[in-house]
Amino acid sequence: QLQLQESGPGLVKPSETLSLICTASGDSITDTNYYWGWIRQPPGKGLEWIGSIYYGGGTYYHPSLRSRVTVFVDKSKNQLSLRLTSVTAADTAVYYCARRAPNSPYNYWGQGTLVTVSS
């Protein structure tokens, strides 16, 4: 059974870089049968897809975040990573990592981690 666990600092200062990792157990991040992605949810609001990676196949980002976001894999640690630069208060959200098969919805989600952008 796949389990995903997000981790990272809960507080980031404006203009700095947000860095999160997602540790997978029960499956390999390099499994080419799946896409691994990040989705976020501002407090009390809806869900926003950030981006995803298909190991060996490429990365895909939301156009509104493309200039600031990087999603990558550390295969030695079986971890998915998210990096978001130049953060503002609008980036305050619960960040989820998730997995899906091609052309399918995300059916495995981590529990999420709250990141607050504040000085």
Next chain:
Amino acid sequence: EIVLTQSPDFQSVAAKETVTITCRASQNIGSSLHWFQQKPGQSPELLIKFGSQSFSGVPSRFSGSGSGTDFTLTINSLEAEDAATYFCHQTSSLPQTFGQGTKVEIK
């Protein structure tokens, strides 16, 4: 970007009644529309995929229908544990998008 518009935003329904939530896409997305349930403090859980296919382990009172631009999630015989926010989600084209959510309260 495909915009998904859900209605209503909020619904208060008595137990054992039926809930109907609609999701309208700004362009034709075929059957690439999925429904999630999210309870407070929890991550979203997949209920219905590709418009009408029930995800493994989901109670039979949840059903979906629709294709193209108009989709419906129906919850028959509402139970107390169904109090949650429901989101539709499209995977037809990037960026993937979600509806704004419909909060269902048990009267």
